[in-house]
Amino acid sequence: MIIYPIIILGLLLIVFGVVWRRAYYVGIVGIPVEERTHLDTEKLLSLLKRKKQDDAEIEIQQNTDPNLKKAEDLFRKRQFISAEKWYLEAIKTDPRNDKIYARLGIIYIKQKNYSDAREAFEESIKINPSVASRYFNLSFVYNAEGDKKSGLANAKKALKYESRNRKYRRWVDELKSKPF
DSSP: OTHHHHHHHHHHHHHHHHHHHHHHHHHHHSSOHHHHTTSOHHHHHHHHHHHHHHHHHHHHHHHHOHHHHHHHHHHHTTOHHHHHHHHHHHHHHOTTOHHHHHHHHHHHHHTTOHHHHHHHHHHHHHHOTTOHHHHHHHHHHHHHHTOHHHHHHHHHHHHHHSTTOHHHHHHHHHHHHSOO
16 A cells, blocks of 8 residues: 555656756757757757857846846836837947847837838847847748748748748748748
């Protein structure tokens, strides 16, 4: 009779370990465990290093610029109009911060202000051309404006930087299936 609680406790510990490992891994690297088997070790290490650098950069920037900190808080609370104002103030103190332009682009997409979103993402890409999500978002903007050719070109660039991203691949396939 005492063996059943021991077996149940053992199974609970195993399940807890698996769930914790998955949550820890997704939290650190940002990719689910199922997808990590498709990545080689070098790519995995580069993703981990880039994530740590991004987190450190954001923390440093938030600590040094109160406008950016306020904007990030409002953005997380989905108060986009107020966040836009604070991001615009933060640009005055740090005009080379590509993340601010990317956030503004997202805000403008939410507002369906595609011309400003396009300008914001283009500026973000000009500052840091190696971030796939910026090309993806720019692709979305071009598509919304009716420029399918530029949308497809930017979607392919996003896929070039993150070739295993399923969302980018689906978007490229969707754009290819639409007539120009």
